[in-house]
Amino acid sequence: MFSLKGRVAVITGASSGLGLQMAHGFAEHGADLVLMARRIKRLEEIAADFRAKGVRCLPLKCDVTNTQEVNSAAERAIEEYGKADILVNNAGAAKDNGISTMTDEEWDFTISTDLTGVFKVTRAFSKYMIERKYGRIINISSIYGLVGNTAVDTVAYHASKGGVINLTRAVAAELARHNITCNCISPGFFETELTADALNTEDFTNFMGAAVPLGRYGREGELNAAAVFLASDEASYITGQNICIDGGYTAI
Numbered sequence: 365m366f367s368l369k370g371r372v373a374v375i376t377g378a379s380s381g382l383g384l385q386m387a388h389g390f391a392e393h394g395a396d397l398v399l400m401a402r403r404i405k406r407l408e409e410i411a412a413d414f415r416a417k418g419v420r421c422l423p424l425k426c427d428v429t430n431t432q433e434v435n436s437a438a439e440r441a442i443e444e445y446g447k448a449d450i451l452v453n454n455a456g457a458a459k460d461n462g463i464s465t466m467t468d469e470e471w472d473f474t475i476s477t478d479l480t481g482v483f484k485v486t487r488a489f490s491k492y493m494i495e496r497k498y499g500r501i502i503n504i505s506s507i508y509g510l511v512g513n514t515a516v517d518t519v520a521y522h523a524s525k526g527g528v529i530n531l532t533r534a535v536a537a538e539l540a541r542h543n544i545t546c547n548c549i550s551p552g553f554f555e556t557e558l559t560a561d562a563l564n565t566e567d568f569t570n571f572m573g574a575a576v577p578l579g580r581y582g583r584e585g586e587l588n589a590a591a592v593f594l595a596s597d598e599a600s601y602i603t604g605q606n607i608c609i610d611g612g613y614t615a616i
């Protein structure tokens with residue numbers, strides 16, 4: 365079960381963190397890779413490592429907020445592989461601020477990366493999935509897409525990640541007729557470039573200890589099982605769902 369052999373997996377935000385970890389998870393299950401991010405040099409090094417292990421891998425420079433770059437990346441991926449079976453909308457970034465002090469620029473930056481980026485990349489790749497009547501779209505939201513929080517003021521991030529969860533349901537409903545599923549994964553606290561500064565403080569570690577029933581941050585690779593499962597043929601009757609991988613944060 366859960367073989368991805370012969371499948372092409374496209375991952376945005378694959379130059380670090382959870383995106384890179386999921387790329388390893390997909391490759392271990394046999395998928396060919398398209399890795400997208402802005403830092404192309406880093407992606408090229410990552411691609412060279414994958415190729416050295418016998419994994420077919422195409423690195424593409426792509427800012428998910430830029431429609432032209434997104435559309436060109438999709439065209440290039442299809443030119444290379446002829447199809448895109450799996451799309452993981454993982455790229456994310458945030459400018460944190462509270463509701464009364466957030467600037468328009470901070471709001472627009474966060475929404476355009478974390479919500480509009482998911483729309484643009486899904487728009488670009490879904491048309492090829494529709495043609496082939498097959499697709500597995502996986503959006504990476506956050507526990508902050510489901511609930512507010514008392515640790516960090518970050519309203520635009522909450523708004524965008526909440527939008528991603530309901531965008532998932534809308535895309536799932538619309539594309540089901542084309543045999544395309546769309547699901548969401550909502551991570552809790554994982555240490556990555558995005559979060560390391562915030563997580564590695566005494567205050568936040570104490571907060572996490574009280575808020576996360578499993579009493580620890582997520583470990584490297586702990587999203588991979590769910591991502592591979594949702595990308596697999598075996599998940600064929602699951603669509604429009606959101607899976608929290610959060611050590612129980614949203615259970616209490």
Ligand SMILES: NC(=O)c1ccc[n+]([C@@H]2O[C@H](COP(=O)([O-])OP(=O)(O)OC[C@H]3O[C@@H](n4cnc5c(N)ncnc54)[C@H](OP(=O)(O)O)[C@@H]3O)[C@@H](O)[C@H]2O)c1
Pocket residue numbers: 376377378379380381382383400401402403404426427428429454455456457477504505506507550551552553554555556557558559
């Ligand atoms: N870590 C956590 O605890 C946590 C919790 C909940 C949700 N998440 C979500 O998980 C996803 C991955 O986050 P992470 O923790 O792995 O952070 P990360 O290590 O900072 O990775 C973020 C990735 O997104 C890419 N990216 C950022 N802006 C982009 C843009 N405009 N266009 C294209 N790529 C862009 C970055 O690559 P370049 O800079 O090279 O473009 C990088 O590869 C995000 O959606 C985040 O919101 C993370």
